Each structure stands twice: as structure tokens, then as C-alpha cells.
Amino acid sequence: MRVLVTGATGRLGRVAVPRLRDEGFTVRAVSRRPGAGDGVEWLAVDLATAAGLADAVAGVDAVLHLASSPNRRTHEIDVLGTRRLVVAAGHAGVRHLVYVSIVGVDRVPLAYYRHKLAAEQVVAAGAVPWSVLRATQFPGFLAELLAGASRLGPVLGDPAVLAQPVDPGEVADRLAALLRAGPSHRVEDFGGPEVLRFDEAARAWLAARRSRRPLLPVRIPGRLGRELRAGALTTAATPTGARTWADHLADTYGGTGRR
Numbered sequence: 512m513r514v515l516v517t518g519a520t521g522r523l524g525r526v527a528v529p530r531l532r533d534e535g536f537t538v539r540a541v542s543r544r545p546g547a548g549d550g551v552e553w554l555a556v557d558l559a560t561a562a563g564l565a566d567a568v569a570g571v572d573a574v575l576h577l578a579s580s581p582n583r584r585t586h587e588i589d590v591l592g593t594r595r596l597v598v599a600a601g602h603a604g605v606r607h608l609v610y611v612s613i614v615g616v617d618r619v620p621l622a623y624y625r626h627k628l629a630a631e632q633v634v635a636a637g638a639v640p641w642s643v644l645r646a647t648q649f650p651g652f653l654a655e656l657l658a659g660a661s662r663l664g665p666v667l668g669d670p671a672v673l674a675q676p677v678d679p680g681e682v683a684d685r686l687a688a689l690l691r692a693g694p695s696h697r698v699e700d701f702g703g704p705e706v707l708r709f710d711e712a713a714r715a716w717l718a719a720r721r722s723r724r725p726l727l728p729v730r731i732p733g734r735l736g737r738e739l740r741a742g743a744l745t746t747a748a749t750p751t752g753a754r755t756w757a758d759h760l761a762d763t764y765g766g767t768g769r770r
């Protein structure tokens with residue numbers, strides 16, 4: 512099967528591309544600043560302008576759409592860019608488009624999540640048969656959040672927010688299975704093996720880094736805080752991934768750690 516992967520240089524794309532290739536998919540990988548090598552074809556595509564898009568969708572059987580821009584021009588890239596991709600894929604006769612979304616996009620009042628929900632709707636309304644998988648947070652993303660939250664010294668955060676980190680490699684395996692299964696519409700959400708409170712996750716992260724920084728509790732106000740504490744980012748769906756937050760920390764920091 513020939514598969515176009517958008518967002519191929521991102522956290523998930525970097526893991527998904529070699530896995531798909533190793534499983535026998537013929538992969539065309541795209542982003543604005545494409546990589547090279549890896550035994551796949553790399554092309555430059557900008558979803559904000561559609562530059563490169565017609566060539567990218569030509570001759571592929573399926574599209575795995577991972578590209579996203581959480582921090583800037585999100586409506587342009589995630590919503591309108593997804594529409595550009597769906598339209599181009601339709602014209603090219605693509606038979607399946609798989610979109611990756613996030614558990615909680617329909618509950619958590621964040622602008623990014625609203626855009627992701629809108630992009631899901633663009634996919635579902637498009638002419639290309641589709642599947643949507645919502646996943647929980649990747650551990651690498653959680654670690655970036657923790658690094659950002661501790662920029663001033665202590666780790667700032669709402670201790671009771673619940674997260675369920677899931678290994679991107681295991682998400683990639685689900686996506687490969689979905690590509691093989693064919694258009695399935697919205698499938699079971701996919702989360703990691705354990706639900707953690709923010710303070711538990713932060714303490715484990717600090718310990719792995721041999722850091723003595725304190726946690727400074729900051730309660731997130733309003734509906735956002737209520738949803739995050741009530742588990743809007745988590746799912747009871749099974750099966751879950753197997754790799755834990757502790758596994759990620761061991762892989763990343765091993766026994767050496769750093770302050």
C-alpha cells in the first residue's frame with residue numbers, strides 16, 4: 512500500500528514513518544521542511560498554501576494525516592489545511608484518509624482542541640473514505656510541558672489534572688492497523704496504560720532528572736480546570752498501550768539523569 516504521511520517530521524511522524532516502512536508500506540513523507548533518507552520518498556508540502564499538495568497525493572492509496580500547528584495559524588493549517596488535503600486527495604482518487612485527533616477535543620475548552628474537532632468534521636464531511644483515531648498525550652509532549660512549567664524554578668501546575676500518556680510508537684502501530692483495515696470512521700480512543708495525576712507525573716519526572724525542584728500547586732480555574740481534573744484528557748477505552756510514563760523516563764534519562 513502506498514501511503515502519504517503528513518507531519519512526517521513531528522513527534523508522531525518521526526516514529527510512524529520508519530514503522531510503516533518496516534511493515535512493508537511504501538511511504539511518501541511530507542512536511543514544510545522535509546527530512547531525507549529513511550528509505551522513503553520525501554516531498555515539501557505547505558498545507559497553509561497547498562504548495563506541493565497535488566504532487567504529494569498523486570498515486571497514493573491512503574493518507575495518514577499527522578500535520579498540525581498547535582501554536583500558530585492553527586485554523587489556517589489544521590482546519591483549512593485539512594480541507595485542502597481532503598479535497599486534493601479526493602481529486603487524486605485516494606481511497607482512505609486517516610486522521611489523528613486528541614482524546615477530549617469535544618470537552619476541553621482550548622482553542623487548539625476546537626480546531627482539532629473542526630478538522631475531524633472536515634474529514635468526516637469530505638469525499639474521501641475516512642478513519643479518525645483520538646489518542647491521549649505523548650510522553651515527549653508531557654515532558655515538554657513539564658520543562659515549560661518549571662522555567663521559573665519550581666514546577667507550576669494543577670496537581671489534580673489527570674493525564675494518560677501513550678507511547679507514540681504504539682499509536683503508530685494502531686494507525687498501521689487502521690490503514691490495513693480500511694475506512695472505519697471514528698474508532699475506539701487510544702490511551703496509555705495508566706492515568707496519572709499531574710503531581711505524580713511531575714514527581715516521577717523530577718526524580719528521573721535527579722532534580723530537587725519543588726512543585727508549586729496552581730489550580731486551573733473555570734471549566735478548563737474542571738474538565739482537566741475530571742479526566743477529559745483520559746479514556747476508559749481498551750485496549751490501551753503498554754508503555755508507561757516510567758518506561759519513557761527510563762528511556763530518556765536512564766540511570767544518569769541531569770539537573
Ligand SMILES: NC(=O)c1ccc[n+]([C@@H]2O[C@H](COP(=O)([O-])OP(=O)(O)OC[C@H]3O[C@@H](n4cnc5c(N)ncnc54)[C@H](OP(=O)(O)O)[C@@H]3O)[C@@H](O)[C@H]2O)c1
Nearest residue numbers: 518519520521522523542543544557558578579648649652
Ligand atoms: N503531541 C501529543 O501529545 C498528541 C497527542 C494526541 C494526538 N496528537 C496529534 O497527533 C498529530 C501529530 O502530533 P505531533 O505531536 O507529532 O505534532 P508535531 O510534533 O507538532 O509535528 C507537527 C508536524 O506538522 C508539520 N506541519 C506544521 N505546519 C505545517 C504546514 N503548514 N504544512 C505542512 N506541514 C506542517 C510539521 O513539520 P514542518 O514544521 O516541517 O512543516 C511537523 O511535521 C497532531 O495532529 C496532534 O494533534 C498529538
